[in-house]
Amino acid sequence: MLLQTALLTGAFAQRGGPEVPLMRPEEAEVVQRQTIEFFDAIRPAAQQAVASTVWVWTDTTGRGKRPVVFGTVVGDGTKVLTKWSEIAMARGPIQVVGGDGKTAKATVEGVYQDEDLALLSLEGARYRPVDLSQVEAPKIGNFLIAASPDDTPASVGVVAVEARSLREKDQAFLGVRLDPEHSGTGVRILGVEEESGALEAGLKEGDVILSVGGRAVNSLIEMRTALAGFGPGERLEIRFQRDGGEVKVEAELKEKSESYPQLPGGRLRQMEKMGTTLSLVRGGFPSVIQTDMQLERDHCGGPVVDLDGKFAGVAIARADRTRSFIIPTKAIVELLDRSPLTPQEAQDALAQQREERQQVGQAAPQGQQPPKQRMIPAKPKQAENLRRHLEDMERLMERMRAEMEGLE
Amino acid sequence: MKQPRFFHGVAAVALLSGLMGPVLAREPVGSIEDVRKLEKQIAAVAGKAMKSTVALIAEATGASGSGVVASADGMILTAAHVIEGVEEVQVVFPDGKQVKGKVLGANLSKDIGLVKIEDEGPWPFMERGESKPLKAGDWVIAMGHSTGFDPSRTPPVRFGRVVSDGPGNFMTTDCTLIGGDSGGPLFDLDGKVVGINSSIGEALKNNNHAGVDGFKDDWDRLIAGEVWGELEMNPMRNQERPVMGINFGPAVRGGGVIVAAVRGPAAKAGIRPGDVIRTLDGTVVRDGGNMQVLLAKKQAGDRVKVGGVRSGKPFEAEVELKQMNQLR
Numbered sequence: 182m183l184l185q186t187a188l189l190t191g192a193f194a195q196r197g198g199p200e201v202p203l204m205r206p207e208e209a210e211v212v213q214r215q216t217i218e219f220f221d222a223i224r225p226a227a228q229q230a231v232a233s234t235v236w237v238w239t240d241t242t243g244r245g246k247r248p249v250v251f252g253t254v255v256g257d258g259t260k261v262l263t264k265w266s267e268i269a270m271a272r273g274p275i276q277v278v279g280g281d282g283k284t285a286k287a288t289v290e291g292v293y294q295d296e297d298l299a300l301l302s303l304e305g306a307r308y309r310p311v312d313l314s315q316v317e318a319p320k321i322g323n324f325l326i327a328a329s330p331d332d333t334p335a336s337v338g339v340v341a342v343e344a345r346s347l348r349e350k351d352q353a354f355l356g357v358r359l360d361p362e363h364s365g366t367g368v369r370i371l372g373v374e375e376e377s378g379a380l381e382a383g384l385k386e387g388d389v390i391l392s393v394g395g396r397a398v399n400s401l402i403e404m405r406t407a408l409a410g411f412g413p414g415e416r417l418e419i420r421f422q423r424d425g426g427e428v429k430v431e432a433e434l435k436e437k438s439e440s441y442p443q444l445p446g447g448r449l450r451q452m453e454k455m456g457t458t459l460s461l462v463r464g465g466f467p468s469v470i471q472t473d474m475q476l477e478r479d480h481c482g483g484p485v486v487d488l489d490g491k492f493a494g495v496a497i498a499r500a501d502r503t504r505s506f507i508i509p510t511k512a513i514v515e516l517l518d519r520s521p522l523t524p525q526e527a528q529d530a531l532a533q534q535r536e537e538r539q540q541v542g543q544a545a546p547q548g549q550q551p552p553k554q555r556m557i558p559a560k561p562k563q564a565e566n567l568r569r570h571l572e573d574m575e576r577l578m579e580r581m582r583a584e585m586e587g588l589e
Numbered sequence: 590m591k592q593p594r595f596f597h598g599v600a601a602v603a604l605l606s607g608l609m610g611p612v613l614a615r616e617p618v619g620s621i622e623d624v625r626k627l628e629k630q631i632a633a634v635a636g637k638a639m640k641s642t643v644a645l646i647a648e649a650t651g652a653s654g655s656g657v658v659a660s661a662d663g664m665i666l667t668a669a670h671v672i673e674g675v676e677e678v679q680v681v682f683p684d685g686k687q688v689k690g691k692v693l694g695a696n697l698s699k700d701i702g703l704v705k706i707e708d709e710g711p712w713p714f715m716e717r718g719e720s721k722p723l724k725a726g727d728w729v730i731a732m733g734h735s736t737g738f739d740p741s742r743t744p745p746v747r748f749g750r751v752v753s754d755g756p757g758n759f760m761t762t763d764c765t766l767i768g769g770d771s772g773g774p775l776f777d778l779d780g781k782v783v784g785i786n787s788s789i790g791e792a793l794k795n796n797n798h799a800g801v802d803g804f805k806d807d808w809d810r811l812i813a814g815e816v817w818g819e820l821e822m823n824p825m826r827n828q829e830r831p832v833m834g835i836n837f838g839p840a841v842r843g844g845g846v847i848v849a850a851v852r853g854p855a856a857k858a859g860i861r862p863g864d865v866i867r868t869l870d871g872t873v874v875r876d877g878g879n880m881q882v883l884l885a886k887k888q889a890g891d892r893v894k895v896g897g898v899r900s901g902k903p904f905e906a907e908v909e910l911k912q913m914n915q916l917r
């Protein structure tokens with residue numbers, strides 16, 4: 182696999198050295214000066230949001246309190262949204278601190294699990310809430326600025342991909358296995374999955390699908406893309422060929438994930454982490470904007486604004502080397518209208534999810550899908566142990582992978 | 590693993606070397622208004638480039654990379670390592686449209702390659718620009734099908750700037766790349782293709798792109814379907830690295846290095862064994878390794894000024910650099 186080898190040979194050769202080998206001192210100076218200039222230029226846009234950004238302090242490790250993540254002030258100024266997975270393991274009290282030093286006691290009022298957001302209720306101080314009136318989502322290439330409680334923005338980047346769902350159950354599933362060898366018009370069905378919309382609609386092996394929802398399909402990828410625009414529960418017209426005649430049916434799409442041809446997991450996971458500390462929970466969100474921001478893990482949870490200073494969403498995760506995710510304003514507004522889980526319910530749900538995952542994990546085929554990334558341990562003490570174990574394991578795996586790749 | 594120590598050494602030398610040139614930030618961004626202008630340009634380029642940024646899937650090897658359509662008749666620029674070893678690739682447009690692509694030539698030393706869409710156009714394309722004038726601080730936009738084609742999203746846009754030009758035809762930017770981006774385009778703010786995504790290092794600032802000028806230099810051979818060169822991540826071992834044709838002897842106290850043997854362009858420029866070379870384009874040279882690092886940032890065809898001492902008297906010479914593999 183030359184593609185990955187090339188990328189990673191570079192990485193290995195350069196690991197441990199300076200940031201960019203062969204960078205001239207004058208180049209380093211130009212780049213640094215430009216960074217300072219750029220942050221100075223965007224600082225005014227983030228000014229308003231600074232007052233709506235807080236540090237969330239708690240003890241998650243047993244080694245004392247520290248600011249673990251940012252928070253976004255909402256409601257009447259006594260509520261804060263923050264990243265649930267970063268405080269779920271809190272032992273003891275939670276506090277929020279504003280950039281001006283104002284401090285408030287916080288309790289977890291509720292949890293929005295899919296979004297990985299906790300709603301904190303404050304006591305003792307009030308901050309300026311973000312303005313949720315701008316619900317128009319930013320477009321590709323627009324600048325987004327992640328605010329920080331102090332004057333200098335946490336990060337800046339552009340919209341890399343507009344808002345979309347990362348939830349598996351939001352991906353539509355028709356339920357046909359297709360013949361990769363088929364050439365010519367359409368895509369030929371090799372088999373139909375049980376309990377699928379395709380089966381209900383009467384599709385069967387040997388049928389050649391010509392169009393889906395009015396869109397011609399002539400390859401596997403075209404088929405997947407044609408389905409990608411639709412969600413579970415939607416009905417689509419399928420035009421297909423059977424015994425020389427053309428037939429039209431309507432099929433309902435169901436919930437299920439499909440796996441796409443992706444790079445092999447091991448190498449990709451290694452590349453994902455290069456140069457970064459990733460968020461614990463970094464996938465599965467129902468609606469996120471993808472940006473190229475380089476958000477630190479402990480700088481998630483705060484507000485993100487556009488160049489006009491308008492609130493564009495909450496920074497929710499550093500997903501890998503190239504991606505940080507933002508939950509857009511519209512999704513935040515809708516979320517605040519829903520009633521969250523109680524903290525106890527959220528902890529229970531997590532424990533249950535983990536159990537199910539372990540069972541599924543035993544049955545699932547290896548190496549097809551990247552591992553599920555939602556794993557927040559239930560009890561504080563277990564949590565700490567589990568996390569340490571996981572980190573140790575990960576380091577070990579990383580080393581083994583590196584060594585194996587060295588052998589290839 | 591390829592010579593990590595060597596690379597270290599080289600890098601440290603690079604950072605310590607030389608006199609400072611004039612510091613000029615390119616296209617300064619002094620106010621929010623400047624940033625707004627920049628935003629407009631990025632959005633315009635990304636919007637237009639989206640249609641031409643394709644995924645290339647080699648069914649034979651399972652490799653998945655990216656490419657950019659650069660002409661109406663469907664010529665696709667990509668990285669050599671994306672198409673190496675295959676004759677045909679599936680070309681997938683962001684809207685899911687899939688067509689067949691014939692693999693033409695590739696120069697592995699520059700990590701550039703060509704694919705031609707077999708079906709007749711016209712295809713949406715982006716024009717080629719020039720990579721040689723790019724310097725640290727120039728704004729750029731990178732695109733590609735990160736981690737492989739994904740029908741649920743458009744190819745992600747990344748914005749950044751050149752952080753270092755060279756080695757050779759390559760350049761480094763802080764547009765973060767990952768597997769699958771290889772072969773994808775790097776644009777300037779006018780939407781011209783200036784580079785092709787090639788490789789990454791550990792640091793977030795270390796994203797390497799092949800300069801688009803390589804296509805111009807090698808066009809006829811690429812079109813003819815020739816595959817040559819060697820994929821080499823260490824620029825000091827790249828066959829096409831620019832050289833003067835000097836074997837260096839020991840360093841001299843206070844800066845400079847003794848010439849041990851001479852051939853090729855250096856001989857043509859009148860440099861002789863026993864000469865001491867003190868400066869390269871005005872920068873004091875510490876030793877042979879240092880000299881190689883300075884040269885790695887140049888390109889074959891560049892003319893460099895060499896300052897030295899011969900029999901106690903200073904001399905100057907101008908040398909036209911040649912590719913290592915073209916030395917005779």
